Amino acid sequence: MNERWLELLQSLILLCYKGIWIYLVVVIIACIWLFLAAVRTMVRKKDLDLLHYDEVLNEALAPPVSVLLPVHNRENTIIADVNHLLDIHYGCYEVIVINDGSTDDTMERLMEVYKLSTVKSKIHYSSIGQAVGEIRGAYRSLRYDNLVVVDKQHGGHSDALNAGIRVSQYPYFASIGPTTMLDKYAFVKIMKPIMAALPDEEIIACGGRLELANSQKVSCSRFHIQSEKPVADLPKSPLLMMQRIEYIRAFLISGLGLVRYNINTLLFTSEAFGLFKKSYVMEVGGYNPDPRMAHLELIMRLHKHMKQIKGRGRIVYIDDPVCSTKVPESCAGLHQQRIRWHRQLTNTMWEQREMAGNPKYGWMGMVTIPYFIMVELIGPVLEIGTLLLLFIGLLLPFVENSLLVVLGMLLLLYGSLLSAAVILFEVWLARRRYTAREVTRLFLYALSESFWFRPMNNIFRIHGLIKALWSLREHGDSGRSAYSGLRADK
Numbered sequence: 001m002n003e004r005w006l007e008l009l010q011s012l013i014l015l016c017y018k019g020i021w022i023y024l025v026v027v028i029i030a031c032i033w034l035f036l037a038a039v040r041t042m043v044r045k046k047d048l049d050l051l052h053y054d055e056v057l058n059e060a061l062a063p064p065v066s067v068l069l070p071v072h073n074r075e076n077t078i079i080a081d082v083n084h085l086l087d088i089h090y091g092c093y094e095v096i097v098i099n100d101g102s103t104d105d106t107m108e109r110l111m112e113v114y115k116l117s118t119v120k121s122k123i124h125y126s127s128i129g130q131a132v133g134e135i136r137g138a139y140r141s142l143r144y145d146n147l148v149v150v151d152k153q154h155g156g157h158s159d160a161l162n163a164g165i166r167v168s169q170y171p172y173f174a175s176i177g178p179t180t181m182l183d184k185y186a187f188v189k190i191m192k193p194i195m196a197a198l199p200d201e202e203i204i205a206c207g208g209r210l211e212l213a214n215s216q217k218v219s220c221s222r223f224h225i226q227s228e229k230p231v232a233d234l235p236k237s238p239l240l241m242m243q244r245i246e247y248i249r250a251f252l253i254s255g256l257g258l259v260r261y262n263i264n265t266l267l268f269t270s271e272a273f274g275l276f277k278k279s280y281v282m283e284v285g286g287y288n289p290d291p292r293m294a295h296l297e298l299i300m301r302l303h304k305h306m307k308q309i310k311g312r313g314r315i316v317y318i319d320d321p322v323c324s325t326k327v328p329e330s331c332a333g334l335h336q337q338r339i340r341w342h343r344q345l346t347n348t349m350w351e352q353r354e355m356a357g358n359p360k361y362g363w364m365g366m367v368t369i370p371y372f373i374m375v376e377l378i379g380p381v382l383e384i385g386t387l388l389l390l391f392i393g394l395l396l397p398f399v400e401n402s403l404l405v406v407l408g409m410l411l412l413l414y415g416s417l418l419s420a421a422v423i424l425f426e427v428w429l430a431r432r433r434y435t436a437r438e439v440t441r442l443f444l445y446a447l448s449e450s451f452w453f454r455p456m457n458n459i460f461r462i463h464g465l466i467k468a469l470w471s472l473r474e475h476g477d478s479g480r481s482a483y484s485g486l487r488a489d490k
Contacts, residue, residue, distance in 0.1 A: 010398050017393070017403055020386045024410040027375055031418055034253045039425060041319065062191060064092035065275070066168035068175050070160030071097060075105040079113050086144055090187040094146040096164045101133070101154025110149050114141040128286035132162050157271070158287035158295075165278060165286055173281075177272035181213045181324040190275045193316045204277045204302060204313035208322030209251045212244050214329060234438050239334065241445045242453040243327045249422045251319075271295040273323040280305065280313060292471070293351065294344035300352045303364045335460045342377075342464025343471070349377055350472060380458035381465070386411060387455060415450030422446070 067085055071078055078097075085095045099107050110116060116139035133155030141147035152163050161175050172194070174187065183189070186208070194203045214235055235241055274295070281287075284301040299315060306313045328334040349356070349372070356373060358365040390407055393399040423446045427439050434442075 013396065014399070016385075017389060017399065017407070020382065020389060021403075021407060021410070023374075023382055024386070024407070024414060027379070028410065028414050028418075030371060030375070031253060031414070035418065035422065038252045038319075062091045063172055063194060064094075064170040065090065065187060065191065066164070066170045066173040066278070067093055067095045067187075068161055068164035068168065068173055069095065069097045070100050070157050070164065070176075070178070071102065071106055072100045072154065072160075072178075073102045073104045073106060075102070075109050078106050078109055082110070082114070082147070084182075086147060088182070088187055089185060090191075092170075093187070094148060094168070094170065095144075096167055097147070097149045098160040098164045099149065099151045100156070100160040101152065107149075107151055111139070114147055114149070115143050116140065116149055117142050128162060128165060128282045130162055130286045131289065132166065133159050135163055135166075138167060156289055156291050158291070158293075159289040162286040162289065165281060168278060171278055172275060173278050174273065174275045175271070177325065179213075179325045180272045182273065183320075183322050183324075185320075186273065186322040189318055189320050189322050190273070193318060194275075200312060202277075202311070202313045203316055204280045204306070205299065205315040206275045206318065207315075208273065208318045208320060210247060210272050211321050211324045212240065212247060213324035213326050214240055234441060237329060238445065239331065239453075240327065240329060241441070242449065243334075245419055245423060245442065245446050245449065246453075246457075247327075248426050249419050252422055252425070272325045277313070288351075290347075292343060292347045292468075294341070294348045296345070297348040297351060300348070300355060300369075304352070304355060304361065307361050307364075331456070334457075335463070338457060338460035339464035339467060342380075342461045343468040345372075345377055346465055346468035347472070349373060377465070380461040383411070383414075384455065384458050384462060412450050415454045416447045419446040419449050 067088075069081065069085060071081075074081070082095065082097060097110065099110070119138045119140055133153035136151045136153065139149040139151070141149070148167060150163055150167055152160065155163075157178060164175075165173060172191075174190070176182070190206050190208055193206050197203050212235070235244065271294075280302060281298070284298070284305050286298075287295070288297050302313070302315065305311070328337050349369070352369075355361045355365045356369045361369075386407060390404055390411075393404045393407075420443055423439075423442045427434050427442070
C-alpha cells in the first residue's frame with residue numbers, strides 16, 4: 001500500500017472517531033435533557049398520595065372500560081386470573097376473555113366455572129377493517145353480568161385483541177399482556193388522565209410504568225394486589241438487578257421525559273397494559289396482527305391519524321407503577337427476548353418509515369422517531385463500534401490517547417453514570433421502602449452497567465437487527481403469508 005492510500009485510510013479512521021464522538025455527545029445531551037424533564041415532572045407530583053385515586057374511583061363520571069384478556073392454553077391459571085379481574089377496583093367495566101385457539105382445557109374450565117351461555121341473539125360486531133381469526137362463538141356468564149368469553153381461531157395476541165375490540169361495548173378498552181400482573185389501583189390510575197383532561201383536550205391512549213415481578217411474592221394468579229407502599233424486595237440475581245435498573249431508566253427517560261413538554265410525542269407503550277379510546281383504534285384498523293410488529297406500531301398509526309384529521313387527541317404516560325411483568329432469568333432467555341424486541345422495533349420503523357424526518361408529522365416525525373432510530377434502533381451498533389474503535393485505537397500510533405480517553409469517559413457517562421443518577425432519583429422518590437444496603441447494591445450495579453450488561457445487551461440487540469434486516473430482504477415490505485388463514489372483517 002503506497003503512502004497516499006495510507007494517509008487516506010488514516011483520515012477515514014480519524015473521521016470515524018470524530019463521528020462517534022459527535023454521536024455520543026448528542027445522545028448524552030438528549031438523555032440528560034429527557035432525564036431532567038422527567039425529574040421536574042416527578043418532583044411536582046411527589047406529594048400526590050393514593051387518596052386521590054380513591055376519589056377517582058368514587059367519581060360517578062368515571063368512563064366505563066372494556067378489559068380485554070387474550071388467553072392461549074391457560075387452563076391452570078385462567079380461573080384465578082378472571083376472578084381477580086372481576087374483583088378489580090373500578091366502577092363500570094366488562095371483562096372480555098378471548099380464548100385464542102387454546103388446545104388444552106382453558107375453554108372447558110371457563111364454561112364450567114362461569115356457567116357460560118351461548119349468545120343466541122345476533123352479536124353487533126364493530127368493524128375495524130382488519131383481518132381477524134374466525135370467531136367460533138361468543139358466550140355470556142350466567143353468574144357475572146359483566147363477563148363475556150369469545151372463542152376464536154388461533155391468530156396471536158394482537159389478533160385476539162382485535163377480536164375483543166369488535167365485541168366490546170364501551171368507549172375505552174384496556175389491553176392486558178400475557179405475563180402482566182396488575183397493580184391494585186391500575187385501572188383508576190390509568191383512567192385518571194382521561195377524567196382530568198381539559199375541555200379542549202382528548203386522551204386517546206394512556207400507558208404507565210412497568211415493573212419487574214420476578215422477585216414479588218404472588219399467589220396463583222398473575223394479577224397481584226400490592227400493599228400501599230411495598231418493600232423494594234430486590235432480586236438476588238445480577239441479571240434481574242440490571243433489568244430492574246434498565247426498566248427504571250427506560251420508563252423515566254423515554255416515558256416521562258418525552259411527555260414533559262406537552263408536545264404529544266410519546267412513542268412508547270408496553271404491550272403489558274395500555275388503555276385506548278376504541279373509536280380511534282377502530283379508525284386506524286386496530287392492532288397489526290403481524291407478530292413481527294411491536295404494539296408501538298399502533299401508537300405510530302394513532303399519531304399519524306391525529307395529524308391527518310387535525311385532531312387534538314393525545315397519548316399520555318403516567319409515572320405511577322400500574323403493573324408488573326416477569327423478565328428472563330437467564331442469559332439465553334434474555335438473548336431471545338432482545339432478538340424478538342429488536343426485530344419488532346426494526347420492522348415497525350420500516351413499516352412506518354414515511355414518518356421519519358417528515359415535517360408533516362411535527363415533533364413526532366422530526367424529533368421522536370429520529371431519536372428512536374438513532375438511540376434504540378442503531379444505537380447498539382454504534383456503541384459496540386465505539387468499543388472496538390477504543391481497542392483498535394490503542395494499537396494505532398496516529399490516534400491520540402486523549403481522544404481515546406474522552407471516548408471512554410463518554411461511554412461511561414452514557415451507560416453507568418446516567419443509570420446511577422436515575423437510581424438515586426428513584427430512591428429519593430421513595431415509592432418503595434429501600435434499606436441502605438439495597439440502595440448501595442442498586443447504585444453499584446448501576447455503575448457496573450457499562451462493563452458487562454450493556455455490551456452484552458447490545459450484542460443481543462444487534463443479533464435481532466441482523467435477523468430483522470435479513471427477514472426484510474426475504475419478505476419485502478410486510479409479508480402477510482402467515483395470516484392467509486385470517487378472514488376479512490365485515
